Amino acid sequence: MLNKINGIIKKPEKAVLWANWKGYLNWLPDKIYLNIMYKSRMKKKLNLKNPKTFNEKLQWLKIYDRHPKYIQMVDKYEVKKYITEKIGPDYIIPTYGIWNSFDEINFATLPNQFVLKCTHDCGGLIICRDKSTFDIEIARNKINRCLKRNYFYNGREWPYKNVKPRVIAEKYMEDPSSIVLKDYKFYCFNGKPEFVQLSQGMEKHSTASMAFLTLEWGRLPFERSDFLRIHKLPPKPLNFELMKSLAEKLAEGHLFLRVDLYEINENVYFSELTFSPTSGFIPIIPHEYDEQVGRLLVLPNK
Numbered sequence: 001m002l003n004k005i006n007g008i009i010k011k012p013e014k015a016v017l018w019a020n021w022k023g024y025l026n027w028l029p030d031k032i033y034l035n036i037m038y039k040s041r042m043k044k045k046l047n048l049k050n051p052k053t054f055n056e057k058l059q060w061l062k063i064y065d066r067h068p069k070y071i072q073m074v075d076k077y078e079v080k081k082y083i084t085e086k087i088g089p090d091y092i093i094p095t096y097g098i099w100n101s102f103d104e105i106n107f108a109t110l111p112n113q114f115v116l117k118c119t120h121d122c123g124g125l126i127i128c129r130d131k132s133t134f135d136i137e138i139a140r141n142k143i144n145r146c147l148k149r150n151y152f153y154n155g156r157e158w159p160y161k162n163v164k165p166r167v168i169a170e171k172y173m174e175d176p177s178s179i180v181l182k183d184y185k186f187y188c189f190n191g192k193p194e195f196v197q198l199s200q201g202m203e204k205h206s207t208a209s210m211a212f213l214t215l216e217w218g219r220l221p222f223e224r225s226d227f228l229r230i231h232k233l234p235p236k237p238l239n240f241e242l243m244k245s246l247a248e249k250l251a252e253g254h255l256f257l258r259v260d261l262y263e264i265n266e267n268v269y270f271s272e273l274t275f276s277p278t279s280g281f282i283p284i285i286p287h288e289y290d291e292q293v294g295r296l297l298v299l300p301n302k
Contacts, residue, residue: 016036016037016040017040017041020037020154023153025153026153030062030063030156030158031048031063033156034046034048034059034062034063034156035048037155037281038055038056038059038280038281041281042055042281046059048060048063051294051299052291052294053290053291053293053294054282054284054290054291054293054294054296054297055280055281055282055284055290055294056280056294057256057294057297057299058256058276058277058279058280058282058297059280060299061255061256061275061276061299062155062156062157062158062275062276062279062280063156065255065275066158066159069082070158070159070275071159071162071163073159073273073275074157074159074160074163074272074273074274074275075119075120075163075164076117076118076119076120076168076272077095077098077119077166077168078119079272079273080092080095080270083250083270086249086250087246087249087250087270091246091261091268091269091270092269092270093170093171093173093269093270094170094171095168095169095170095171096109096110096111096114096168096169096170096171097109097110097168097169098119098166098167098168098169099166099167099168100166100167101147101167102139102140102143102144102147102167103140105167105169107131107134107136110128110131110169111171111172112128112130112131112132113128113129113130113131113172114128114169114170114171114172115127115128115169115170115171115172115173116128116139116143116167116168116169117167117168117170118143118146118147118165118166118167119163119164119165119166119167119168120150120151120160120163120164120165120166121146121149121151121160121165122151123146124142124143124146124147124167125203126139126142126143127172127203128172129172143167146165147165147167148165151163154279155276155279155280155281156279157275157276157279159275173262173264173269174264175263175264175265176265177265178234180200180201181200181201181202181203181262181264182198182199182200182234182237182262182263183198183199183200183202183260183261183262183271184196184197184198184237184240184243184260184261184262184263185197185198185199185258185259185260185261185274185277186243186244186247186251186258186259186260186261187256187258187277187293188247188248188250188251188254188256188257188258188259189255189256189296189297189298190254190255190256190297190298191248191251191252191253191254192248192251193215193244193247193248193251193259194215194296195212195213195214195215195220196212196213196214196215197210197211197212197213197258198210198211198212198213198230198233198234199227200230205226205227207228208227208228209227209228209229209230210223210224210227210228210229210230211223211229211230211233213233215244217233217236217240219233221286221289222284222285222286222289222292222293223284223285224282224283224284224285225283225284225285226283237263238263238266239263239266239267239268242268243261243263243268246259246261246268247259247261250273254275255297255298255299255300256275256297257273257274257275258273258274258275258277259273260272260273260274
């Protein structure tokens with residue numbers, strides 16, 4: 001234990017992350033907290049007065065762009081109503097049930113395969129591919145840990161602060177034509193998709209891979225250092241033009257919004273909406289592209 005403490009003291013950035021993980025920084029005002037975390041994670045000072053990079057502008061939006069409807073848009077259950085109103089019900093993954101606690105779930109009523117998600121965060125995910133081998137205790141421990149935390153305090157993403165913590169069960173989606181499920185994340189600036197992030201195997205971060213692509217399906221000259229690289233690009237999705245159109249409809253009226261979609265069995269499905277990818281701490285490499293992407297995000301003159 002003493003060696004662990006000494007290691008933390010010798011590396012201030014580790015001390016900050018450790019204190020944040022323990023919840024010791026929850027009392028800090030948002031601006032102060034984000035300045036500390038930005039310095040710790042991005043290794044440079046946060047410029048909120050004149051933000052230039054994409055990550056800096058995402059931090060600015062977290063503080064100054066707050067609207068009540070954003071709460072519904074990040075709630076994994078309530079957003080389905082929002083999406084249905086915007087683009088229709090055909091793109092919604094079926095929901096089997098919603099509960100306030102894990103112990104309310106009657107697993108006997110669920111099919112052999114399903115997915116459990118917490119409505120209020122980005123980590124409470126459990127996949128059941130076979131109920132006969134499903135470990136309920138492991139699932140209970142993970143879900144209960146997630147239900148106890150307020151995801152807002154991790155990155156000060158305001159919409160998450162007032163999302164009611166609940167658990168939903170969804171249909172398990174798989175595509176026989178693909179070994180891993182592909183996720184198409186459309187980066188939309190001022191209501192327009194500008195590029196897409198292709199992600200594969202996001203169930204497990206250590207083996208997940210990704211690539212940033214143009215809307216013409218060409219590789220962009222930057223990546224994320226925290227994910228493996230997709231070396232061989234798969235073909236463009238059959239419904240790519242439809243997905244672009246849907247992303248534009250959902251992003252209308254927003255300075256920035258990432259719209260995540262799936263193509264499964266030649267059908268398009270909604271995944272989630274994100275206002276602050278990686279909470280505005282995206283490790284873009286080469287680093288100069290952080291500023292180039294930032295030029296796409298035009299903030300208000302105030």
